[in-house]
Amino acid sequence: MNFVEELKWRGMIHDIMPGTEDQFEKEMTSAYIGFDPTADSLHIGSLVQIMILVHLQKCGHKPFALVGGATGMVGDPSGKSKERNLLDEKTLIRNLTSVQKQLEQFLDFDCGANSAEVVNNYDWFKEFNFLDFMRDVGKHMSVNYMMAKDSVKSRLETGMSFTEFSYQLVQGYDFYWLWKNKNCKVQLGGSDQWGNIVTGTELVRRKGGGKAFAVTTPLIKKADGGKFGKTESGNVWLDKTKTSSYKFYQFWLNSTDDDAKNYIKILTLLSQEEIAKLTTEHEEAPHLRLLQKVIAEEVTTRVHSKEDLEMAIKASNILFGKSTAEDLKSLDEETLLSVFEGVPQFEMNKADLGLGILDILAEKTKIFASKGESRRMIKSNAVSINKEKITEDVQLTENDLLNGKYILAQKGKKNYFLIIVS
Numbered sequence: 001m002n003f004v005e006e007l008k009w010r011g012m013i014h015d016i017m018p019g020t021e022d023q024f025e026k027e028m029t030s031a032y033i034g035f036d037p038t039a040d041s042l043h044i045g046s047l048v049q050i051m052i053l054v055h056l057q058k059c060g061h062k063p064f065a066l067v068g069g070a071t072g073m074v075g076d077p078s079g080k081s082k083e084r085n086l087l088d089e090k091t092l093i094r095n096l097t098s099v100q101k102q103l104e105q106f107l108d109f110d111c112g113a114n115s116a117e118v119v120n121n122y123d124w125f126k127e128f129n130f131l132d133f134m135r136d137v138g139k140h141m142s143v144n145y146m147m148a149k150d151s152v153k154s155r156l157e158t159g160m161s162f163t164e165f166s167y168q169l170v171q172g173y174d175f176y177w178l179w180k181n182k183n184c185k186v187q188l189g190g191s192d193q194w195g196n197i198v199t200g201t202e203l204v205r206r207k208g209g210g211k212a213f214a215v216t217t218p219l220i221k222k223a224d225g226g227k228f229g230k231t232e233s234g235n236v237w238l239d240k241t242k243t244s245s246y247k248f249y250q251f252w253l254n255s256t257d258d259d260a261k262n263y264i265k266i267l268t269l270l271s272q273e274e275i276a277k278l279t280t281e282h283e284e285a286p287h288l289r290l291l292q293k294v295i296a297e298e299v300t301t302r303v304h305s306k307e308d309l310e311m312a313i314k315a316s317n318i319l320f321g322k323s324t325a326e327d328l329k330s331l332d333e334e335t336l337l338s339v340f341e342g343v344p345q346f347e348m349n350k351a352d353l354g355l356g357i358l359d360i361l362a363e364k365t366k367i368f369a370s371k372g373e374s375r376r377m378i379k380s381n382a383v384s385i386n387k388e389k390i391t392e393d394v395q396l397t398e399n400d401l402l403n404g405k406y407i408l409a410q411k412g413k414k415n416y417f418l419i420i421v422s
Contacts, residue, residue, distance in 0.1 A: 001058065001059045001060070002021075002024070002025065002059070003024045003055060003056055003059035003061060004016070004020065004021040004024055004215075006055050006059060007052070007055065007215070007217075009265075009272055010055075010265040010266055011218070011262065011265055011266065012048070012051075012052065012055075012217045012218070012265075012266055013215060013216075013217065013218075014190075014191040014194075014216045014217055014218045014219075015191065015194050015214070015215070015216045016214070016215045016216075017198075017201065017213045017214040017215070019211070019213060020186060020213040020214065020215055023185060023186065023213050024059075024061065024186075028060055028061055028062060028113065028114060029061045029062070029185055029186060030061065030062040030063075030064060030178075030182060030183055030184040030185060030186070031053075031056055031061060031062070031063065031064070031184065031185070031186035031187065031188050031215075032063070032064035032065070032066050032119075032175075032178055032184050032186075032187055032188065033049045033052065033053055033063075033064075033065060033066065033187070033188045033189055034066040034067075034068055034071070034121075034171065034174065034189065034193075035049070035065060035066065035067050035068065035099055035103070036068055036071070037067055037068055037069070037087075037092060037095035037096045037099050038087070038095070039095060039237075040094055040095045040098040040099075040239070041098055041099070041102065041237045041238055041239035041242055042099055042102050042103075042237070042238045043235040043236055043237045043238060044228070044235075044236045044237075044238065044251070045220075045228055045235075046238070047238075047267055047299070047303075048190070048217055048220060048266060048267070049188070049189065049190065049217070050103065050106050051106075051266060051267060052188050052217060053065060053106070053107060053116070053188070054106055054107065054269070056188070057107060057108060057111075057114055057116060058269075060114060061114055062113070062114040062115070062116070062117075063107055063114075063116045063117075064116070064117050064118075064119055064178060064182065064184055065100075065103045065107065065116065065117070065118045065119070066118075066119050066120070066121060066174060066178070067096050067099055067100055067103075067118060067119070067120050067121075068120075068121055069092060069093075069096055069120040069121060069122030069123075070120075070121040070122040070124075070125035070126070070170065071121060071167070071170055071171060071174070096120065098239070100118050102238050102239070103116075103118060104118075105302075105303070106302070117182075119178070119182070121170075121174050121177075124177050124181075125170075133169075133173075136207075137169055137172070137173050137176075137203065137207070138169060140202075140203055140206040140207050141168075141169060141172070141199065141202070141203070141206075146165065146168060146169075146199075149168060149195035149196075149199075150195055152165060152168075167196070168195065168196045168199045169199070171196040171197075171199065171200060172196065172199035172200040172202070172203040173200075173203065174200065175187050175197070175200025175201065175203065175204060175212060176200060176203045176204050176207060176208060179204045179208060179210060179212050180208060185211070185212055185213060186212070186213045186214065186215065187200055187201075187212070187213075187214050187215075188214075188215050188216070188217075189216055189217070190216060190217055190219050191216045191217065191218055191219055192219060193216060194214070194216050197214040197216065198214060200212065200214075201213065201214055220262070220266065222256070222259055223256050223258040223259050224256075236248060236251050238303050240304055240308065240334075241334075244334055244335060244338035245300060245304045245308035245309070245311060245312045245335065246311070246312045246315040246316070246335050246338045246339055247338055248299075248300055248303065248304065248312070249296050249300045249309065249312035249313070249316065250296075250312075250316065252292060252295045252296035252299055252300070253289070253292050253293065253296045253316070254292070255291075255292050255295065257282070257286060257291070260282075260289075260291035260292050260295060261279060261291065263295050264278070264279075264291055264294065264295050267295065267298070267299055268294070268295065268298040268299070269298075270294075270298070278290060278291060278294060279291065296312075297309060300312060311330075311331065311332065311335050312335070314327045314330060314331065315331055315335050315336075315338070315339045318331075318339060318387070319339060323387060324387065325386050325387045325388045327387075328386055328387045328402065328408065329386070329402060331402070331403075332403070333403040333406075336402060336403060336406060340408070340416055340418050343416045343417060343418055344367075344417050344418070345417070345418045345419075345420060346364070346365035346366065346367065346417060346418075346419050346420070347419070347420045347421075347422060348360070348364045348365060348419060348420075348421055348422075349421070349422060350398065350421050350422065352364050352421075353396045353397060353398065353400075353421070354395075356392075356393075356395075357374075357378075357385075357390060357392060357393075357394050357395075357396065358371040358374045358375060358378075358392060359371070360396065360419075361374040361383070361409065362374045365409070365417070365419055367409055367411065367417050368411075374392075375392055377411060378390060378391065378392045379392070382411065382412050383409070383410065383411060384409070384410040385400070385407060385408070385409055385410075386400060386402065386407065386408050387408065387410070401421055405420060405421050405422065406418060406419065406420060406421065407419040407421060
């Protein structure tokens with residue numbers, strides 16, 4: 001499989017340096033992408049870069065994932081409008097460990113010559129003092145060259161510290177070090193990294209007398225111009241303790257048709273033929289949201305697990321489709337709370353389970369204004385407890401508690417209430 005051709009049909013190439021495709025065709029080639037450890041989890045914006053490394057390895061080349069233990073202490077100005085807060089060492093180490101674990105979910109680290117490797121640039125910068133860096137690296141790059149970078153020019157009016165101004169030299173040296181010590185000949189990254197990447201290829205040429213290459217990908221935006229991976233509640237994280245599997249699954253399920261046609265090429269491993277067939281089927285019956293379902297299933301399974309996907313589908317069916325009381329009971333506490341986040345909540349004591357259902361619904365929780373309203377709604381078959389219709393003589397027990405502490409009440413089709421029993 002031709003790596004560059006694979007990226008082209010998937011719409012994953014923004015810029016490519018002349019000679020890069022020939023390099024990949026000539027021999028097994030090592031390439032790397034840097035990941036910024038500014039948080040203890042990557043978010044779905046990082047999935048684009050991760051998938052490039054996945055394709056790279058599937059095409060027979062060797063991927064390096066660089067986690068920026070050193071650069072994380074400095075801060076990349078690319079695409080930023082202001083100076084970023086620097087991280088302390090303890091936070092950085094925690095973030096690096098978490099990010100490395102996430103990268104290991106996607107890449108094969110035990111497949112012979114093209115096994116993936118994770119490297120940390122702190123390993124080669126920790127003994128590199130400032131004067132040596134200025135002498136061995138800084139002398140190869142003119143100020144004029146560095147000032148011409150978009151990441152610098154865009155910040156000249158608002159101001160930029162020397163720390164951020166020098167970032168491109170630090171990233172450039174990463175490429176040089178990997179080229180010299182790991183035979184890494186290509187750097188990959190988002191289109192906003194082009195200036196930093198080219199600095200690296202220049203350093204390889206000027207300092208090492210060698211050749212290095214570059215490929216960047218478009219920065220994905222949603223069809224409405226919004227930022228990819230952003231929701232009203234913030235980033236969509238790969239860590240399910242930050243973004244639950246249910247919310248993660250729902251993000252892809254709620255994609256627009258235009259976005260789904262883009263995402264399925266970039267974020268899945270489906271072939272060109274498979275995607276063309278799915279797209280045709282989707283266009284014949286767009287209301288079935290076939291593309292969105294396939295993306296949601298593929299990406300949720302890859303990032304989380306098959307079990308998490310099944311849990312997310314069950315959770316989705318509870319709100320939006322046909323589901324059973326057994327489906328509800330099978331949800332773990334995290335998923336249950338994620339699904340019903342934002343619904344009205346009431347509290348009651350476990351001893352109150354012995355009261356009649358009318359007392360619980362009207363007196364203890366105030367779900368209904370009165371016992372009379374509760375009775376009328378129950379008689380009209382409009383009240384459910386834990387997804388099962390009830391009668392007014394039903395008696396709740398501890399066996400009815402979901403995860404040992406919750407009861408889900410439902411009034412009509414769409415009004416849910418979560419009762420927390422303590």
